[in-house]
Amino acid sequence: xxxxxxxxxxxxxxxxxxxxxxxxxxxxxxxxxxxxxxxxxxxxxxxxxxxxxxxxxxxxxxxxxxxxxxxxxxxxxxxxxxxxxxxxxxxxxxxxxxxxxxxxxxxxxxxxxxxxxxxxxxxxxxxxxxxxxxxxxxxxxxxxx
Numbered sequence: 001x002x003x004x005x006x007x008x009x010x011x012x013x014x015x016x017x018x019x020x021x022x023x024x025x026x027x028x029x030x031x032x033x034x035x036x037x038x039x040x041x042x043x044x045x046x047x048x049x050x051x052x053x054x055x056x057x058x059x060x061x062x063x064x065x066x067x068x069x070x071x072x073x074x075x076x077x078x079x080x081x082x083x084x085x086x087x088x089x090x091x092x093x094x095x096x097x098x099x100x101x102x103x104x105x106x107x108x109x110x111x112x113x114x115x116x117x118x119x120x121x122x123x124x125x126x127x128x129x130x131x132x133x134x135x136x137x138x139x140x141x142x143x144x145x
Contacts, residue, residue: 029143030054032073034064034090035105036082040128044077047132053139061085065093073100075139080106080117088120095121101142105130 031053033041041057048055058067062084068076076094080087091102101124104117109127117125124138 028052028054029074030056030071031139032056032058032064032067032071032076034058034061034067034076034082034087035079036060037079040079040105043132044135047136048139051136051140059083061087061090064090068094068098068100075101075103075142077103077105077135078122080104080108080113088116091117091120091122103135103138103142105135 031048033044033055034057035041036059038059041055041059045055045057056067056071056073058064059082061082064076064078064085067073078087078091087104087106091104094100094102102122103124103126104122105126105128106113106117107128114125123142126135126138
């Protein structure tokens, strides 16, 4: 088999490929939920894990950027009114670094709030109270793009 066989073995054994033994297509999508209400996390986690998404939660606005940089989520669900740092500030900071999809999930339902969210880079804007099934459907639409 000669040298080519040995080279191929070395390449496959090295950390050259990011996901040894599996395609990146099979990797679960990670969704970061940033909201200060534990009930929101619990209900969304049930529906999202049922659809085979991984879920990571943060409860303060000032924890979102660290979690974003560490976890590298495929999508962020972001509340506007959180302790520590507002979701609008976080959204603007993320947009400087990444085009990760962001869904704003908030009690602020006035037109000016929605327009601000979109202007800052949100991909979608959902007003509380909400349907977890609708959020799952909206996430699926975003991932189909």
